[in-house]
Each structure stands twice: as C-alpha cells, then as structure tokens.
Amino acid sequence: MDLADCGSPERLIQTILRHHPDWTPPVPIEALAAAVNILEIKDLDTTSFEGALLTDPDKSQGIILCRPGVPGGRRRFTIGHELGHFLIPTHVGNQQCTQSHLSERGFSTPAQRREAEANRFAAGILMPKPWFERDADGLGLPEASHLRKLARSYDVSLEAAANRFVELTSTPCAVVFSYDGLVRYARSHVRFPRLAVERKSRLPSDCATKVRANAGIAEPSDWIEMDGTIWLQHEWGRPSPRVLEQVLRQANGHAVTMLLLADDPTDDENEDEDDMVARWNPRF
Numbered sequence: 488m489d490l491a492d493c494g495s496p497e498r499l500i501q502t503i504l505r506h507h508p509d510w511t512p513p514v515p516i517e518a519l520a521a522a523v524n525i526l527e528i529k530d531l532d533t534t535s536f537e538g539a540l541l542t543d544p545d546k547s548q549g550i551i552l553c554r555p556g557v558p559g560g561r562r563r564f565t566i567g568h569e570l571g572h573f574l575i576p577t578h579v580g581n582q583q584c585t586q587s588h589l590s591e592r593g594f595s596t597p598a599q600r601r602e603a604e605a606n607r608f609a610a611g612i613l614m615p616k617p618w619f620e621r622d623a624d625g626l627g628l629p630e631a632s633h634l635r636k637l638a639r640s641y642d643v644s645l646e647a648a649a650n651r652f653v654e655l656t657s658t659p660c661a662v663v664f665s666y667d668g669l670v671r672y673a674r675s676h677v678r679f680p681r682l683a684v685e686r687k688s689r690l691p692s693d694c695a696t697k698v699r700a701n702a703g704i705a706e707p708s709d710w711i712e713m714d715g716t717i718w719l720q721h722e723w724g725r726p727s728p729r730v731l732e733q734v735l736r737q738a739n740g741h742a743v744t745m746l747l748l749a750d751d752p753t754d755d756e757n758e759d760e761d762d763m764v765a766r767w768n769p770r771f
C-alpha cells in the first residue's frame with residue numbers, strides 16, 4: 488500500500504479502503520495504525536490534550552497518545568485524527584491536539600486547515616462515505632434513533648455519527664447539540680435552510696427540546712411539528728417552512744435535537760422548475 492503520494496485525506500482513505508476490500512464496520516483503526524508503523528497507542532499522562540503524535544522528522548514511525556478515561560468511540564476518533572497527522576504528507580513533526588482541534592472545520596489559517604484535514608481523515612476512515620451513505624439511507628427517513636444505531640455499528644461517538652449523518656444523508660436535516668439549555672453547536676445538511684441558533688446561545692424559548700423537559704430521555708421523543716421561525720433564519724418575502732423536531736437526551740444534561748422540514752422540499756424544487764419552464768417557453 489503506497490500512501491506517500493496521497494496528498495488529501497480523501498485520496499488516503501480511498502487507497503486504504505481499496506487495499507482492504509474485506510473490511511466491514513467497525514474499521515480496525517488500531518490494526519491500521521500498526522500496519523503503517525505506529526509502534527504504540529497509549530494514554531497521555533496529562534488531561535490537557537485529547538491526543539498527541541510523537542514522530543521523527545521523516546515520519547517513518549510514530550506513537551499515538553490519547554487522553555485517559557475517554558470512551559471507546561471518542562478514543563477511536565482521536566486515534567484516527569492523529570493517524571491523519573501521521574499520514575498526510577504536509578503535516579510535519581509532533582502534534583498536540585485539544586478538544587477544539589478535534590472539532591475544527593475552518594481553513595482560515597494553515598493550523599486550522601491541518602486540524603480540519605486530520606478530522607476529515609478521522610471521520611472518513613471510521614465512517615467511509617459509500618458505506619455510511621448506504622447504511623444511513625437504508626434506515627429510512629432521518630430519526631434520532633438512527634444516530635445511536637450508526638454510532639454502535641461504526642463504533643464511534645453519537646456526536647461523530649450525527650455529524651457524518653447530516654453530511655451524507657440524502658434528506659435535508661439538521662442536528663443541534665446542546666448542554667443544559669445552551670447550544671454547543673449545530674450542523675445542517677447542505678440543503679437545509681439556515682438555522683437561527685448560534686454557538687453558546689440559549690435554545691429557542693419555544694422549541695420542544697426546551698419546553699418538553701421530559702421528552703426523549705429513554706428513547707427519542709415523538710416528532711413535534713412547529714413554526715419554522717422558532718429554529719430558522721427568516722428570509723424576507725418567503726414564508727418560513729414548518730419544521731419537525733425530535734430530541735434525544737443523553738446523560739448529564741446533554742441533548743441532540745434533530746430537525747426536519749415538514750414538507751418535502753423536492754416538491755417545491757419541481758414546482759420551481761415547472762415555473763421556469765413556463766416562463767421561458769414562450770420565448771422559444
């Protein structure tokens with residue numbers, strides 16, 4: 488397996504998967520690390536970082552370190568992230584990565600871009616796109632319970648599975664991660680309308696996650712339909728779509744809220760297309 492010429496995380500992942508056609512989820516990330524010369528994976532002796540990579544200047548071999556006491560799924564993501572730093576040719580030297588590095592998606596600075604690339608590698612190798620797309624859509628319309636199933640099957644955290652789900656499902660949806668009534672962050676499908684919530688803001692006062700405090704504790708709540716203005720940015724001149732909300736509460740005040748559009752947006756797209764045809768036809 489020649490990984491030296493693979494510049495991007497996606498090329499690396501493609502090459503690795505082509506070399507292992509027999510793999511099924513969960514991907515054996517520790518065996519992969521050993522196969523590319525990671526000599527050891529062990530605990531850090533500090534809790535200041537989530538993960539670290541010790542390597543030589545040529546990156547001929549390395550050691551991955553993980554924060555002690557981190558649950559298995561999150562630990563696997565950390566290993567994937569550090570392995571990304573080890574394998575992506577433009578990342579050089581030792582790395583020390585914090586929790587915020589492990590959720591970095593920006594590309595304004597070279598450091599941000601490197602962390603985001605390591606995250607793309609971790610998500611992409613632990614939840615390969617073709618498998619995850621097939622499994623996510625195979626479960627039917629989005630449901631918060633699918634996130635738990637996918638997290639279990641790919642042996643990743645619920646949060647990592649939710650992020651990948653929003654990225655790869657074919658149905659526009661969004662997830663909002665909150666803790667104790669405050670938004671930690673939100674992720675939207677590329678075709679989902681823009682959310683009005685911001686990091687560290689309070690959950691909208693009329694949303695079901697806030698109003699129905701006992702919903703979604705053991706199992707995800709029922710879908711609750713509401714006015715889209717509760718969650719979405721208002722677009723002038725356009726009525727806000729109706730939104731369906733479902734909440735899944737985790738231990739210690741954490742909640743995952745899933746949002747869907749109540750009406751299938753593809754219907755509108757077809758209507759728009761019909762309008763276009765009607766408007767243009769007379770000219771031709």
Ligand SMILES: [Zn+2]
Nearest residue numbers: 584588602605
């Ligand atoms: Zn990093």
